[in-house]
Amino acid sequence: MAFSEKIKLLAKQKSAFRCCLCHKPFVEIHHIIPQAEGGSDKLENAAPLCSYCHDLYGGNPEKRKTIRQMRDDWWKVIEKRCKNLTESVDLEKFCEIQCGENWEGILRSGGIYLYHAVFEEEDFEDSVYHIHRLVKTTQDKYPNQRRFLFLDIDGHKNENGGFDHDMHELQVNFLLGLLVQFLTEIHMPLGTIKNEKAQRNDVPERIEIFEKLDQESINEAIDKGISSIWVADKDKLMTFE
Structure with missing residues (x-):
């Protein structure tokens, strides 16, 4: 058997949709111990890897221990980000920040899943435009459907290893300050945000x-x-x- 959709989504979310080795976006879930050797389809055997790292290390038995250790360390980094966001952002009880949640309810409830990757050359204004159009177009095409936004950010780091001003503003001010009311959930590098109010379905035209x-x-x-x-x-x- 292969990993269930629930396990794959949970593994990706715990890694902020990034490779647990090189931290680049666009990942697939790799069996650390292959199925042919008795490897399980449970979370502890799942490693989010980009295509490059999968080709380079995925088939090497000597790298299995390293992959597991690096995955666990990266998951701790993402968990810490979620904790820091919880402690530093006042959401005025409008949202609930969750990390490592059970995906089963989401997958059964249905809805529209939106994904946007911010590349290094994309600035704040470009990102706002693309995300807004994505959400607005989805609302127009699938009215009143629950919307789940997944955001990935490539690069845009400051000298301390955190996000630069534009990407911090995009996540904290734009997504949490404005757009969250038009979504059911947002999954972004800083954390997972669940809208505790009814999702609005009147996304502004521009x-x-x-x-x-x-x-x-x-x-x-x-x-x-x-x-x-x-x-x-x-x-x-x-x-x-």
Whole structure:
């Protein structure tokens, strides 16, 4: 037998959808001990690997112990990220942050799964545009269906190994501050967020970002007929109609 969809999704989520060896995105779940040698289809035998690492190390019996150790260490890193997010972000009880949850209920409940990978050359504005269009198009095509967003980020690290300003803002301010109300769940590198309120199904038609926060920008938004304004941070003004 192969890994169940539940096990595969759980293993990927525990790795933030990244390879447990090189930490690059786009992974498949590899049997550490092959099925032909009696390897199980349980989580403890599952390792999220990118295609390169799978080809390079996956078939080498001498690397099995190393793969398991590196997987466990990487899972601890992601678990710590989730804990740090829980302690540092005030969600005002709008969301619940969960890590390592049981996927069975999600898989049985149905819904639409959305995935977006932010590449190194993609900045904050590009990411907002792509994610917004993804969610809006899905709402239009599958009205009222529960939406689960999976976000991956390639690169965009600062000198301390954390995310740069744009990607921190994208996750904490844009996704948690605005978009989460239009989704059922968000799975991103900083953690898994479950919307505890009913998912809204009125995603705005467009989003605009102003590079400075001043009265001129506010007046410009009003002139365009934009009635609601969301402040991303002190440097950016994000609006939606």
